[in-house]
Amino acid sequence: LGSSVGLVEGRRQAELPLIVHGEPKSVLFIGLATGITPGASLRFPVEQVTVCELVPDVVAASKKHFERYTNGLFTDSRVRIAIEDGRNYLAGRRETYDVIIGDLFFPWKAGSGSLYAIAHFQSVKRRLSEGGLYCQWLPLFQTSRREFSSITRTMLETFPQVTLWRGDFYQARPIVALIGHSDPSPLIPDVMVRSARSLAASHGQSSDSVTVARPFLYYAGNLTANREMFTGAPINTDDR
Numbered sequence: 520l521g522s523s524v525g526l527v528e529g530r531r532q533a534e535l536p537l538i539v540h541g542e543p544k545s546v547l548f549i550g551l552a553t554g555i556t557p558g559a560s561l562r563f564p565v566e567q568v569t570v571c572e573l574v575p576d577v578v579a580a581s582k583k584h585f586e587r588y589t590n591g592l593f594t595d596s597r598v599r600i601a602i603e604d605g606r607n608y609l610a611g612r613r614e615t616y617d618v619i620i621g622d623l624f625f626p627w628k629a630g631s632g633s634l635y636a637i638a639h640f641q642s643v644k645r646r647l648s649e650g651g652l653y654c655q656w657l658p659l660f661q662t663s664r665r666e667f668s669s670i671t672r673t674m675l676e677t678f679p680q681v682t683l684w685r686g687d688f689y690q691a692r693p694i695v696a697l698i699g700h701s702d703p704s705p706l707i708p709d710v711m712v713r714s715a716r717s718l719a720a721s722h723g724q725s726s727d728s729v730t731v732a733r734p735f736l737y738y739a740g741n742l743t744a745n746r747e748m749f750t751g752a753p754i755n756t757d758d759r
Contacts, residue, residue, distance in 0.1 A: 529555030536618055536654035537563050538734045541710035543617040549605035550622025554581035558589030568598045571605035606639050615648040621655040626662055635670045636757050640677040653699040660692045668752035675746050676754055679703040683739040
């Protein structure tokens with residue numbers, strides 16, 4: 520696993536949104552999976568990392584099989600792992616976060632639709648600090664155009680600006696990130712470059728650090744500026 524694509528992409532799913540923010544201090548992850556993604560956030564000068572995971576066995580499996588790749592996730596004092604439903608956790612808390620990251624949920628699984636519903640996105644927005652952002656990863660290889668358009672329009676109805684980012688450049692199993700920004704300010708390249716360079720200087724730039732070296736390579740466009748593409752798509756709600 521140490522040299523596999525999965526390790527690189529798992530890290531990228533944290534690195535990219537944190538670099539886009541520029542100066543994240545508090546981060547919340549909805550979903551643990553292997554733990555590689557939230558662990559990558561500890562390479563940044565963050566002060567607080569919260570991970571919500573619904574299934575206790577996932578936490579146990581991550582610690583047993585992937586701990587060596589999680590960058591001290593289970594021992595770092597900055598980390599809190601909450602075995603809870605991420606949506607309910609956010610709805611019931613008052614803390615705010617600079618960055619909230621939604622894991623690569625498979626849209627076809629029962630219950631996943633609630634994590635793409637407008638009520639959830641609105642709850643996420645309320646939990647963002649000033650200048651904060653929400654990153655939702657999507658598996659394009661398991662998402663139809665109708666589903667992608669519905670999720671995108673639902674985010675466009677919630678956030679004042681939504682940008683699209685590639686997670687990789689694979690043809691067979693591509694993933695993308697929809698990033699909802701808490702304000703419509705344009706991206707500031709200097710902030711992103713400074714954040715990326717700081718990360719590279721702190722931890723060394725290896726062959727798997729393309730995100731760190733060239734973050735704008737993954738930028739795919741401003742969806743808010745092209746929202747007419749999604750006008751006819753249905754808004755995803757809890758009852759529909």
